[in-house]
Amino acid sequence: MAPHRSLIDRSTPLPGCPGVRGIEVTRDAWRRAALDLAAAGGRLLSLWADAQPASVHAAIQCDATLLVLRLSVPDVATPYPGIADIYPAAQRMQRAAADMTGIRSTDADARPWLRHAAWPVDHVPLGSTTAPARAPQTEADAYAFVRVAGDGVHEIPVGPVHAGIIEPGHFRFSVVGEKVLKLEERLGYVHKGIEQRFTQIAALDGHRLAARVSGDSAVAFSWAYCQALEGLCNSALPQRAAWLRALALEAERIANHLGDLGALGNDAGFAFGLAQFSRLKESWLRALQAALGQRYLLDYVVPGGVARDPTHDALAALVECARDTAHVAARIRTIYDEHEGVRDRFVAAGSVAPELAKQLGLVGFAGRASGQEQDLRIDMPFLPYSELQVKRALRTEGDVAARVAVRFDELAESVRLVEAIVARMPSGDHACEVGAPAAGTAIGLVEGWRGPVMIALTVGAHGAIQRCHPHDPSWQNWPVLEHAIIGNIVPDFPLINKSFNLSYSGHDL
Amino acid sequence: MWKTLHQIARVGIVSEPAPESDEALRVRSALQEQILAILGRALTVRQVDAGSCNGCELEIHALNNPVYNIEGLGIRFVASPRHADLLLVTGPVSRNMEIALKRTYDATPDPKLVVAVGDCGCTGGIFGENYASAGRVANVIPVDVAVDGCPPSPQRILAAILTAITTPRARERGR
Numbered sequence: 001m002a003p004h005r006s007l008i009d010r011s012t013p014l015p016g017c018p019g020v021r022g023i024e025v026t027r028d029a030w031r032r033a034a035l036d037l038a039a040a041g042g043r044l045l046s047l048w049a050d051a052q053p054a055s056v057h058a059a060i061q062c063d064a065t066l067l068v069l070r071l072s073v074p075d076v077a078t079p080y081p082g083i084a085d086i087y088p089a090a091q092r093m094q095r096a097a098a099d100m101t102g103i104r105s106t107d108a109d110a111r112p113w114l115r116h117a118a119w120p121v122d123h124v125p126l127g128s129t130t131a132p133a134r135a136p137q138t139e140a141d142a143y144a145f146v147r148v149a150g151d152g153v154h155e156i157p158v159g160p161v162h163a164g165i166i167e168p169g170h171f172r173f174s175v176v177g178e179k180v181l182k183l184e185e186r187l188g189y190v191h192k193g194i195e196q197r198f199t200q201i202a203a204l205d206g207h208r209l210a211a212r213v214s215g216d217s218a219v220a221f222s223w224a225y226c227q228a229l230e231g232l233c234n235s236a237l238p239q240r241a242a243w244l245r246a247l248a249l250e251a252e253r254i255a256n257h258l259g260d261l262g263a264l265g266n267d268a269g270f271a272f273g274l275a276q277f278s279r280l281k282e283s284w285l286r287a288l289q290a291a292l293g294q295r296y297l298l299d300y301v302v303p304g305g306v307a308r309d310p311t312h313d314a315l316a317a318l319v320e321c322a323r324d325t326a327h328v329a330a331r332i333r334t335i336y337d338e339h340e341g342v343r344d345r346f347v348a349a350g351s352v353a354p355e356l357a358k359q360l361g362l363v364g365f366a367g368r369a370s371g372q373e374q375d376l377r378i379d380m381p382f383l384p385y386s387e388l389q390v391k392r393a394l395r396t397e398g399d400v401a402a403r404v405a406v407r408f409d410e411l412a413e414s415v416r417l418v419e420a421i422v423a424r425m426p427s428g429d430h431a432c433e434v435g436a437p438a439a440g441t442a443i444g445l446v447e448g449w450r451g452p453v454m455i456a457l458t459v460g461a462h463g464a465i466q467r468c469h470p471h472d473p474s475w476q477n478w479p480v481l482e483h484a485i486i487g488n489i490v491p492d493f494p495l496i497n498k499s500f501n502l503s504y505s506g507h508d509l
Numbered sequence: 510m511w512k513t514l515h516q517i518a519r520v521g522i523v524s525e526p527a528p529e530s531d532e533a534l535r536v537r538s539a540l541q542e543q544i545l546a547i548l549g550r551a552l553t554v555r556q557v558d559a560g561s562c563n564g565c566e567l568e569i570h571a572l573n574n575p576v577y578n579i580e581g582l583g584i585r586f587v588a589s590p591r592h593a594d595l596l597l598v599t600g601p602v603s604r605n606m607e608i609a610l611k612r613t614y615d616a617t618p619d620p621k622l623v624v625a626v627g628d629c630g631c632t633g634g635i636f637g638e639n640y641a642s643a644g645r646v647a648n649v650i651p652v653d654v655a656v657d658g659c660p661p662s663p664q665r666i667l668a669a670i671l672t673a674i675t676t677p678r679a680r681e682r683g684r
Contacts, residue, residue, distance in 0.1 A: 118604030119640050132640055159607045163588035165556045165569050168606060190560045192603045193641035209635055215564025215660070259570065272513055277575035279523055285571075296564055299661060328516075503528050505562045508603075 004040040007033055008065055011026040014440035015231030019380045020069040020143075027080065029055075029069045034083045037062050041373065043361050044087035046454050046471035049073075049097035051127040056080050056103060058069075058090070059443070059471075060179050064380050066445060068456075073103050080089060082107035085345045086499040089361040089476045093416075096509075100126045100195060104121075114188040114508060117141040125196050126467075147218030148182050156490065160189045164494075167504035171493075183482045198468035203229060203459055204303055206468060209453060213470045214506030219245070219252040220448025221455065221470060221506075222301040228444035228457040229303055232437035239426040241305030242383045247421045247492040248297050248306065250297035250414040251288055251318075251451035254325065255281060257411040260328070260501050264404055265336065267495040268345035276332050282327050287321035290314060305431025314424045326415040333408050346401035350484040350496030360483065363476045364451020368499050370398035376447035379446055388420055403499040410449075437461040450474065450503065524578040528664045530672040534654050536647070538626075552584045552674055553591035555617065559610045559649075560603030560642065564660040565627040569597065571663040584670060590614075595622040595673055597666075598632040598650070601645040614650045622673045625655040626666060634659065 001009075011023035025033050042062040045246040049056045054073040058064055065104070073080055082105035084091035094105040095113035104110065119125070123132040148155075152175055160168035170186040194213060201209060210225035211218040223245050231235060258281040265273020285295040292300055294298045294306065300307050310318070336342050352362060354371030362372055392407035395402035405458045437459045444455040451473025460466035477500055484496055516592045529569035556569055571647035572579040573586070586591050602610055614621070628634035633644030646652050 117608070124641055124642065158605065161557055161590075161613055163556075165586060167558045167561070167563055167566065168609065189605045189609070190603050191605055191641050192560050192601055192636045193639040194636070196639060196641075199638060204630040212562040212564065212635055212659075215569060218564070261566070272517065273576050274573075276516065278571070279520065279576060282571060282574050282576045294609070296563060296567060296660060296664065330513070331516060335516065338512070433640070475624040498574055503563065505560075508605075 003036040004042065007036060007063070008067060011067055011294040013151050014068060014413055014443050015229075015440060016226070016228040017380070017384050017389075019064050020066045020068065020443040020445060022070060022441070024072070025177045027071065030069065030084070031081045031083060032088050032361065033060060033069050034060065038086050043363070044083075044089050046456070046469070046474075046475070047083070047090050047093040047097065047453055047455065048469040048471070049101040049103045050458070050467050051103070051124060053054055054101070054103055056097065056455065059456070061325070061374070061380075066380065066443065068387075068443065079104045079106045082106070086127055087361055088359065089479060092479065093475060095393050100124070102127060106339065110262055111144060114191045116188055117291040118191075121147055125193060135429065143186055145172050145184050145186070146182070150176075152176045153181065161340060169504050173493075175490060175492060177217075178488060178491070179469070180485050180488055180493070183485045185478055185482060187478065187504060188508050190505050193488070194509040195469060198465050201465065203463055203465050204434065206230050206465055207302060207455070208274065210468075211301070211472060212501040214472055214474075215250070215296065215298065215508065216256055216503065217450060217453060217472065217506060218298045218447045219248045219301055220294060220446045220453040222248060223300075224299055224446045224455040225454050225457065225468075225470075226303050226443030226444070227446070228348040228438055228442040228455045230434065231444075231458070232440050232459050232489055233303070233431060233434050233436050234438065235304060238429040238432050239383070240309075240428045240430050241432070243421055243425050244306045245420060246384050246388070248292065248300050249448070251284075251292075252297060253346035254322070254411060254418070255288075255412045256449045256501075257407045257414075258284060258325070258329070260498060261332075261404065261407055261411070262496065263498050264346075264400070265342065266454055267498050270339060270342050272334075273336065276328070277453045283321060284325055287318050291318040302431065304434040305362065305429070310429035315425065319419055319422050322415045322418045324340070326412055328406065329411055336404070343401070345492070345495060346404055346479065347399060349377060349400040350483050350499060352398040352480055352490060354398060356483060357398060360480045362480045364473045365393070365406050365410055365449070366480070367451065368393050369395045371396040374452075376452050379482040380445065387424075388417060390417065390473060401497060424450065436487055451477070470506075470509065472503050474502040474504075474507040478507060479501050513529050518652050522573050524543050524581055525576055527582055528669065529666045530675040532603060532672065534656050534672050535667050536655050538653075540619065549647075551594060552668065552670070553587045553588055553593050554595045554597050555590045555613070555616050557598045557610060558599050560648065561599035561627065561629060565599040565630070565649060566664060568660045568663050569611045569626070572667060576668060577663045579667065580602045590616040591618065593617050595624060596648045597626060597670070598604045598651075599626045600644070601633045601638075602646055602649045602668055604641050604643055607643055607649055609615070610649055620653060622649055622654075622671060623652045624669050625652045628657050628659045631655045631657045638645040
């Protein structure tokens with residue numbers, strides 16, 4: 001039997017998303033397991049640590065199974081074996097885990113990641129609820145950027161406050177002339193203690209905080225949270241609630257693609273695209289307000305179901321708006337495709353070849369633009385996706401043009417799904433009562449618009465949240481952006497960056 | 510080109526009238542009438558995300574769409590605090606952003622108006638104050654107008670900006 005099969009066979013199912021299993025591994029077996037799963041085509045979805053009891057977890061997806069490896073760390077002073085050489089995306093996750101819990105890996109890069117000057121090195125945010133002993137520093141800290149030397153090389157520091165209406169982060173470009181030799185990102189500026197905050201709120205309120213991990217992915221995160229919580233509550237979600245959640249998730253996908261497709265036109269110097277798509281997006285948000293009660297669905301998915309049951313007429317109006325949106329979007333797509341100036345900016349910019357995407361673990365729609373076909377709605381489907389036959393969007397060019405094409409394809413597919421969901425919407429309750437959760441660990445897993453969103457929730461003895469780790473796909477994709485920009489010119493960075501549109505808040509937590 | 514022009518003509522003008530300013534949103538009154546007379550409504554805004562979940566940014570973006578058409582009112586988003594009359598700040602202010610926010614405020618010339626946006630900007634919201642979050646914007650820099658909501662609608666954000674550039678007496682006169 002293949003080694004990864006024997007691992008999966010020995011694991012036990014975890015509550016929450018179907019297809020998620022867990023296994024306790026020894027220090028010796030930890031890297032072996034990571035290697036075996038990688039050899040079988042596995043991809044790392046998340047890595048995190050718990051301070052109490054001290055442990056490290058790696059969630060690795062292999063076909064239709066997500067296997068969560070758990071390694072106990074009896075002695076925090078002894079680093080656990082790092083897996084960044086197997087899964088490069090693990091590197092920053094390991095550094096963040098060390099900042100939050102004090103549990104370090106053997107990986108060579110031991111620079112802090114989420115911890116800047118705000119709290120001292122000996123303060124462990126997830127290990128204590130008390131404030132740090134010392135006051136925060138008042139000067140920005142020094143971070144050891146990797147320096148590029150050579151004739152004519154200079155650095156361009158950008159951020160944390162950026163020039164547009166975007167989230168804060170720091171980009172350090174090393175350039176010769178206009179050409180980028182290296183980009184090094186520094187993130188963590190919007191770290192606001194979300195993981196600690198989870199432990200201070202009631203389990204039945206956690207979905208509200210989950211929705212605000214990254215506001216643009218509110219449905220994905222709140223659904224993943226509720227999926228995990230409901231797994232511990234042993235409550236059966238009404239069918240209608242599941243279908244309404246999928247409606248909300250596709251609505252969120254449509255809204256985000258509309259916004260970004262406009263912004264991408266604008267970044268290519270084609271303001272027409274921004275004007276058109278931002279108008280379409282506004283109409284869509286108003287239709288959502290009318291049907292589901294919110295423009296952005298931050299409080300729509302709730303434990304046991306959804307917050308509001310739309311009327312038959314409201315759903316019909318939403319479908320009508322979706323059809324109009326798809327129709328106009330298709331027309332603008334033709335205009336983008338035929339516009340010399342837009343093509344010139346999109347094609348071959350910010351390329352990520354499929355081999356590189358696979359090696360670095362690129363996920364979500366950006367992955368699907370670089371030949372990485374995984375889509376949880378298809379690979380690990382639950383109701384209603386198990387009945388919807390989602391059509392996979394796939395390109396292999398890996399440039400801005402491919403990411404734009406995949407976004408157009410997924411926009412059209414989400415409109416089709418909205419129509420299908422409304423047409424087949426089961427009758428019945430839109431929510432049910434949810435009892436107190438039992439103690440245990442559960443995993444929620446949802447394909448958000450950006451990629452796979454995961455929630456690892458541990459509820460303690462008295463029904464309180466003991467630990468909750470939210471994972472945004474931006475963790476995987478931020479490091480790939482550093483590669484995508486190599487050899488491009490600095491003025492193309494905003495365009496390339498926007499084509500991925502990664503979350504800072506979802507990453508910084 | 511024909512398709513582009515055709516699409517522009519097909520959509521037509523979709524801009525809606527701007528909302529009224531709202532005194533209920535005012536935190537403090539710093540703006541002199543003389544300044545206002547010079548400034549009029551030719552206002553430049555620098556947006557600063559000091560730690561938000563990015564939900565408020567989505568609605569701030571909407572101000573630039575043809576429906577709210579903020580530039581049609583003479584209000585423009587600019588790339589540098591040195592070019593700005595007003596800072597539009599979302600929160601909670603993360604401690605990792607505290608220094609950057611203070612430096613941005615220091616770099617902004619007078620009248621240096623500040624509008625705090627969203628529940629988190631107004632109170633710290635669901636995140637509150639902790640080892641990593643300094644809470645509401647007013648904990649770090651002075652705030653003139655605060656608009657709550659999670660996220661507040663574009664109309665409410667626009668009303669807050671308009672409130673910041675209206676003195677109560679000017680508003681009376683305008684009636």
